[in-house]
Amino acid sequence: MNKQLASLTTKLNEIPTEVKQEKEPEIIDNTKLQSPLSVSQTFIQNTWNEVKNNGDVTTIVYDSRSTSSPIVTIQAGEKRKFDLTDQTELIIKFGTQEERVKVLPNRLPEVKIERVTTKMNSGNIYVKELQRITAFSVTIIDERPEQLKVTHSGPISVKGPFKDAKGNLVYNVSLNIAPNETRFEEWIDNNSSLREADGRYKANFFFTVVDERSKDRVQVGDSFFFTDYSK
Secondary structure (H helix, E strand, C coil): CHHHHHHHHHHHHHCCCCCCCCCCCCCCCCCCCCCCCCCCCCCECCEEEEEECCCCCCEEEEECCECCCCCEEECCCCEEEEEECCCCEEEEEECCEEEEEECECCCCCEEEEEECCCHHHCCCCEHHHHCCCCCEEEEEECCCHHHEEEEEECCEEEEEEEECCCCCEEEEEEECCCCCHHHHHHHHHHCHHHECCCCCEEEEEEEEEEECCCCCEEEEEEEEEECECCC
């Protein structure tokens, strides 16, 4: 009996102990990609926008109202130009991440009219002189000046547009009432209502600016004053 127990003990000792293998932990990639867009990047409604993909993965831009079709796809390192209309928010997808960015309204064009002569400050103001010089400078400020339609009205002659150092549109404005004194007298006969209480005549002019994409419209005007045709 003792021999049988000893034999059984030996056999049990010979059974290899099961080695418990530890499972390697699952590696989850939680690396957060940096936004592929520049921190200074802005988006504007009703005009073209240009975006540089500064990341290492493809970036896709969607209208937040519908992600069924992308507005534009930008490969890593690529720069793309595309149009926006009335979107107010975009979804930017890159890798497995996405971010939402606001779309700014297309601001109204700004029209500044500056008088650049002192000849209308005196008591006697002559049409002939005002027709020879630039009396007003008109500056139109807009982020997308190429999509503006500029018109003007009134008895003026206009040179321009020129571009200043900031890319704004600049127009030089002169009076254009009459080529000689006879025609000036005819103008007075037809416009007697434009005579002011102080004896000066007043002639208005206007610049109208229409954004052909947003349909925004701005009109700004000023006035010429004069007393006679010439000295």
